[in-house]
Amino acid sequence: MTQALLPEGFRDRLPPFADAAARLEAAVLGAAASHGYERVDPALAEFEEGLAGRLKAARTQDAVRFVDPVSQKTLAVRPDITAQIGRIAATRMGHHPRPVRLSYAGPVLKLRASELSPERERRQIGCELIGLDTVAAAREIVGLAVEALGAAGVRGLSIDFTLPDLVETLAAGPLPVAPEQVATLTERLDAKDAGAVAAIAPAFLPLIEAAGPFDAAHRRLAGFEAQGVLASRLSGLRDVVDGLAGQVGLTLDPTERHGFEYQSWLGFSIFAAGARSEIGRGGSYTIVHEDGQEEAAIGFSLYADAIVAAGLAPVERRRLFVPIGSDPAAAARLRAEGWVTVAALEAGDTPEAQLCTHLLADGEVRAL
Amino acid sequence: MTQALLPEGFRDRLPPFADAAARLEAAVLGAAASHGYERVDPALAEFEEGLAGRLKAARTQDAVRFVDPVSQKTLAVRPDITAQIGRIAATRMGHHPRPVRLSYAGPVLKLRASELSPERERRQIGCELIGLDTVAAAREIVGLAVEALGAAGVRGLSIDFTLPDLVETLAAGPLPVAPEQVATLTERLDAKDAGAVAAIAPAFLPLIEAAGPFDAAHRRLAGFEAQGVLASRLSGLRDVVDGLAGQVGLTLDPTERHGFEYQSWLGFSIFAAGARSEIGRGGSYTIVHEDGQEEAAIGFSLYADAIVAAGLAPVERRRLFVPIGSDPAAAARLRAEGWVTVAALEAGDTPEAQLCTHLLADGEVRAL
Structure with a gap:
């Protein structure tokens, strides 16, 4: 009779995993609340055009879309909550004093899976700090991610930092690259493809080496960058990780861009012992207001399923x-x-x- | 530039309401957990045909549908979580010993709003007891709904009971009605349309009077029903409410059917002081297994937004x-x-x- 299986990329979370995910979420959001991050719960679906334009460089290409019989417009089920937080911060909370601290948790849906993430439904938990993307803001956000995961019982954390707009910044200044070649260069650097990088802009080759354990990579990046264009980024990075060494593993991969398409100066991926893929990511980004004004923001998102699947949330049944x-x-x-x-x-x-x-x-x- | 407003029937929940809704949910699910109800978190979307066939008489007519590029089949975003719990109980948890106690919370989506509920997205919180729909099961479920709402700080509760399959039961036995007229009769009784009921089956007229405060309505219903067909329902109802009088308001409207399309012998709506519409509902129903076997179940669902909108969840900001x-x-x-x-x-x-x-x-x- 009826079809029992779920579509590819979807799954039911059963006991005790659904309980573990709920406890993880409560612990993370509880830690966020204690730092003044207040809950928002954005609509599950909204006008596609409202979702697409809000984060600079964000896209809705893989969203589930449907035609609204009421408005006759295309609605999209959210593929990501961060863009929705940007919309809320720019509209209904536009006049709220800055910075605004918001937290959220809910399902997100993609029409198509990618090779790296076969799930089409994920549970996204996150915090966004809107109005600032300074070093102080980045310290708060990274520190909160670490504290919240610790409160949820997740052990063996490591954070991989990147500088998403690094190549564009260098190419527009000290190491000129033809505008039409910047995207290819960025992509080849991300892929650590030395041959291709040498063919496009050999001056960027040392960036491939400036990846690895944080201190060594940071030193190599500082050595590479003699003109001082990166000075604020380098000292900022140093300040952001200050106090985390010893608590969490730290690496730096300054040209990693995949998955950081809309981030600006800072991006980071979070890993945990036992989890096969990243358990979260974050970074600084830019929100576009109604009047075209841009606003800085920074935040992180965690993926509950990846954490629970790794068995990181302890479970007791009595x-x-x-x-x-x-x-x-x-x-x-x-x-x-x-x-x-x-x-x-x-x-x-x-x-x-x-x-x-x-x-x-x-x-x-x-x-x- | 971009569209700021949300589509009709959708909304963002902002601070402090989103926090209040999250606290309400945690309190309700915490109470359920203490009675052995374990969390499940079903997929947000699934094969439409899998969702439609699982609960006897359930429909997916108002679900948001889209074509899955992977399977080329039609998927539906769930319009209701109860049917998904039925699917899980019948498939992956089919061999779990009965009764199975499950709880859940999550968003549900409708393509079109109805006049009575203009929202197209709601947050559904609920508990389902699968394998039994006895009086003992009904007492547990109704008692749990009351306890959970109390734990969440909701005051001034009242419960309106109904007997969803009452008219079918009478029409198939002591008060024969032509099969093609049963649906109209049911609908006219629900509308308290004495003229139409008199024209179809005057013997059912006393049912219109058997609605109101529980004790009086129960007495009138018992008096109407001389042949004993309803004896087990009447004593069951009495046992279900036993112990609730004084704690919550109790009414009985034995022919109310709207919104109880898939319920069997028992249905109930939950109201709270200050809330304009019902804050939850529940009842007994039938799950259809892969092999066509039917299984009894009973449960309730609460609507967080209706409760929070009524200001029932206390909020403190320090x-x-x-x-x-x-x-x-x-x-x-x-x-x-x-x-x-x-x-x-x-x-x-x-x-x-x-x-x-x-x-x-x-x-x-x-x-x-």
Whole structure:
């Protein structure tokens, strides 16, 4: 009869993984709330044109679209929440004093999967700081990501920093490159393709070497850059990681651009021990207001599924079976003490069938 | 430039309402977890045919649909989560011992709004008990809804019960009605249209009077039903509400059917003081398995937006401004004590701009 399987790239999260994801989310958003980040919950779908124009260089190409029978316009189910936060910051919260600190969590949908991320539905959790992309702002955001993941029990963190607009900045100044070649150069540098880089702009070759453990890579990048164009970026980077060394692993890959299409001076990917792919990313970006004014912002997003799949959120299952005829007040008292009670509803029900670890017998809790 | 407004029926939830909704959800799902209801998080979109066939009499007519470029099949963004829980219970959790207790929370989407509910996106929070629809199961589900809403701070609850398959049951037995007239009769009874009911089947007229405060309505319904066909429903209803009187308002409208299209013997709507429309609903229903086997289930869903809009979730905002140069360890200690700290990131930042109620000065918290 009906189709039981889900479409490729979609899945149901079952117990105990859905519980683990919910706990992870609560811990992350709780840490964010304690730093003044207030929850927003943007609409799941909106006008495609409203979503597309808000972040400089953001795109909606892979969004699920449908025609709205009410407005006859094309609506898109959000493929990303950050662009929605940008829209809200620029419109309904446009007159709110800056910086604005916002947090969010919800599903995002893509029409097509990519090779790197086969999921078409992901749960995105994040924080955005709007109105600033200074070093102080970057320190707060990176530090909050680390603190929030720590609060959620995620261990073995490492952060890989990048400088998304580095190549454009150099190509427009000290190391001129023909405008039509900048995109190819950026892409070849990202791919660490020394041959192609040498053919386009050999002066950029040392950037390929300036990747790896943070301190060494930072030193090589500083050595490469004699003219001082990167001085503020280099000292900014240094200040952002200050205090993180020892707590988390730190690397630098200054020309990594893939996945940082709309970021400006700073980008970062977050990894955790046991997770096969990145568990989050963030960086600075630019919001475009109604009047064309641009505003700096910085934030991070985490992917709950990648974290839970790596088994990083600890799970405990302690269930107390309450036989028929037990005193309801006793069960209520035990719930108030933190027990999960599972009431028998039929004579034949058993603790085993209800996956219970404990039994209420003669008013006492017995381990099974 | 870009469109700032959202499509009709969609909205962004901003601070402090998004925070209030998140707290409400956490309280409801926390209460459910303490009764053994484990979280599931079904896919946001799935094969339309998989969604449509799972609950007996459920429909996907108002779902947002799109063609999947991978499978070339039609996918639907869920218009309701209960049908998805039914699918999961019948497939991946098909061999799990019964009853299965599951909880969930997430957005649902409709292509078109109805007059009664102008929203096209809602946040649905719910619990489903799968494998039973007995009186004991109904008592657990109704009691849990009341307890969970109480834990979330919702006051002034009332529950309106209905018997969704009442008219079909009577028409198939003691009060015969031509099969082709049953749907019209059901609809006219729901509309309390005495003239139309008299023209189709005058024997059903007393049902229109059997609506109102629970005890009186129950008495009238018992008096109407002399043949005993409803005896188990009537004593079941009595047992379900046993213990709730005094705690919540109770009414009975035995022929109300609108919104209970897929429910079987029991349905209920939940109201709260201050909320203009219902804040939730539930009832018993039938899940269809792969092999055509049917399984009884019962559950409830709550609508977070309706509850928060009524101002039922209490909100408190206490924010502590931390000036530049403050000791970070002091701020961390205060967060650990439950404070929300908001760090100044620029020299010109002020507690007022950051909507702070308190200021950290000389290591001490001062109210502003």
